[in-house]
Amino acid sequence: MIVTYNWLKEWIDFDLTWDSLPSVLRSLGIGVDKVEKKDNDIVYDLEITPNRPDLLGVLGIAREISAYTGNPLKKRISEYSFKGEPKLEVDIEDSADCARYILASIDGIEIKESPEWIKRKLEFAGLRSVNNIVDISNYVMLELGHPLHIFDKAHIDRIIVRRGRRGESILTLDGNEVALDEDILLICNSKEPIAIAGIIGGEHSGVKEDTRKIAIESAYFNPGLIRRGSRKLGIRTEASYRFERNADRGILLTALSYAINLILEYAGGEVKGNVIDTNPNIELTKEISINRDEVRRILDIELSDDEVDALLGRLSIKVYNEKVIIPSFRRDIEIVEDLAEEVGRLYGYDRIPKKVNTSYSKPATDERKWVRDFKNFLKGLGLNEVWNISFMDPSFEKRNLKMNYLKNPMWPELNVMRTTLFYGLLNSALRNLNRELEGVRLFEIGTVFPDNKNEEVFLAVLLVGSEKKLWYNRGRQYDFYDIKGIVENILQAFSITEYSFVPNSNPNFYSERSLELSINGKRYAFGLLKQNIIEADAYGFEIPIYVFLKGSKRKKAYLLTKRFPPVKRDLSFIVPFALENKKVIDIIIKSSHLVSNVETIDVYSGKGIQEGKRSITYRLFFATEGRTLTSTEVEEEITKILKNLREVKVTLRE
């Protein structure tokens, strides 16, 4: 909404300087986006909240200044007194769609350029000057916030206000053929639609160079209907913007008089007959009850009844006893809280006391702290946390899931809610690889939509490329064991021991380079991802965080075996290729109850090792409670281990 300093002064005298006006307006709840010096005036670009259609005209802003300063508005508009009988007929199909329709006609006008002062004001508001008639209708809207529509009377035999029908269409003022239906309210003549009510006029019935007779419409349309129609057609105009916000129903005749006076002055002509008014008795004001104690309580301020009433009075809200009468331009005021806001606004929000009440509180939720610690732990693993947008390309998901498709996606190809965090992570990786990073280590904790019923917070980790190459680090490529290490690190951090690794069945991964972590009967894949977002291999792991949140255990008592130094032995074996490392370790552990730990310290195949076999070196730790084992005892255990390993063709390497 545009107003200028001098324009406001045409409506009201006030002492506020141009630069102090914005803070006054803001204190009243009117946002000031921009203040600009232009053409010997000051232009204010105001931000009007959707509940205040009355502020969509200069008059409304002047009223607020009047309420603030107590100065009266100037009388600017003299009501035109119509004479004679109405010359046109208006039929309203449903008065719920159009509660009041007023039509006046003027013959013998002359179309020409507008006077400079009107052009100048339209220009301030960013409107194009067309001709004197169109400009006057726009000017009245800018002044009073009420949109008028002016027809070339040659197209009007009568006026019918009705809903559209399927198959009907209209060529609008901006040159578009628009298909109509029953959600669209129309202004029609006896043959066809001539305007889309409250939204836009029709091309044929509009005022043109050769127009000599005009009909002026001043109406009140159902705000919800106008809004629905405007959205359905995708047409938003200065008029629809005001009507859908519930423009003032009380200003119809005033706006009409204002326009007629200006037309007679700047376009000539003669008013033909009286107006047709479909509902002269429309309810304009409304009455609601006021509880002044509640007003005082909400605002927490001391005001006498008279002071409350006086503040409301400045807003043209009349108070008698426990009732108030709300003027037609403030239909937004419905309940006592609305009145409290009005009182508070004028009294000044800055005079309301500030109190802090902490009488009631509950302890903070543990889960949040847990997530925070978890994120810090992942950071410690050298992972960078990312936040990605939740939209995804559905072709990325290879599992058979019931995905959540968007009806109106932001980007056409990203039309489902993510079923996995990998889509975003891979795109983050891509961005970084394009910026010459040799590798990325990322994690994200975010909501995932695995089907059309649930949403779940997941963790995903992604490794791509290689370690950072530095003088002490050759920059090794990440592989399966890097992601597996992260999985194991996390399990260890939460002391989770009840799990196993099983073959992969998730189609988003290559099974030759993936496993699934199996916990409590549920399986979560990790390993090499099938994807076509980046060229490099990408290793990932994804799991709902509740698995760790619920599975996390407090450590039990410290094992007494660990009090005494264990005995350490390194043993190298020749192992058939088909025998997994894990199996060998299981046999070692089963063979001797004194083995406290086994570490795999070297794996080798190639030169010097028979084809089909590999050499694995284990570091075995032997321990018992209360003492350190003797070397004789350890040798006995090793003999047992070797015996069992020989049965699976595992021999000691010479």
Add this chain to the structure above:
Amino acid sequence: MKPKSVRDKALEEIFSAKDIDELESLRIKYLGRKGILTLLFKQLREIPQNKRKEIGKSLNDAKDSIISAIENRKTEFIGRRAFEPIDLSLPGRKSFSGSIHPLTRIENELVDTFIGMGFSVAYGYEVETEYYNFDALNTPPDHPSRDIQDTFYLEDGRLLRTHTSPVQIRVMESGGPPFRIISPGRTYRVDAYDASHSPVFHQVEGLYVDKDVRMSDLFGTLDLFAKKFFGEKTITKFVPSYFPFTEPSTEMQVSCPFCGGKGCSVCKYTGWVEILGAGIVHRKILTNMELDGYSGYAFGMGLERIAMLTLGISDIRLFYENEVQFLEEYR
């Protein structure tokens, strides 16, 4: 020769000595029976009485310095390990730490501030129904206030929440008052994706419902929050505003955290920045929730906006592009 220049020369030679043998020959050169210093001591008795004391003292000083210098250098040579030379200027071996996303940090700071003021955390759903996102929040269809919240719809008719306020409804449904909750979370609006807009963004909302909650409680709480979060010297200003779910409604502005109110590009030279919207929970909402007899306040702020203000970031997209170089600025 003057005692002082003898000392200086001796010290210079001692410091450049390469091994213990060289040190020994220097000791003899200066302090031996025919050493330079020894000879000077001998000449002392030829000095007139009045100057003898002064020169004697400086000879003694020189002798002491030379002895201690020799001793110091000796300890350097005794038991010294042999090292291969290395370049001590090479960078150290670091274990590479990752980073926590700046939005995580700011969200935690915000939530912590409110937890410290007696709020507890509540979560909801990102996919919501028309009812929880709009209807229960006094925003019926065809209401112009839906304009500012252009909505993403799913094909099954559900929608992506346009604010975290549905959490408030779910909390009020879940049990009896009082409620004092803070709900951080992801929200969605059909919007441009440019330096200052994103279709996906985050909010932190608060709700307090109890007997006799007033504007003064709201203003007091938010004022305290602003001082805790932006600093003790922060000044707050409340102006009227409009939200369908609150009445009366307000917007809180704080003195610009960058310039302290003097005016800068962040606050567009007004000295103030708008931080959040708030108000008294609309009567209709409480009635719908069967909470007549109670009153409450609610407030909400954009996480990205607060983060951009506090971290001095001017492009919202930086948060979602996840460039490691950016992320590691905020380790």
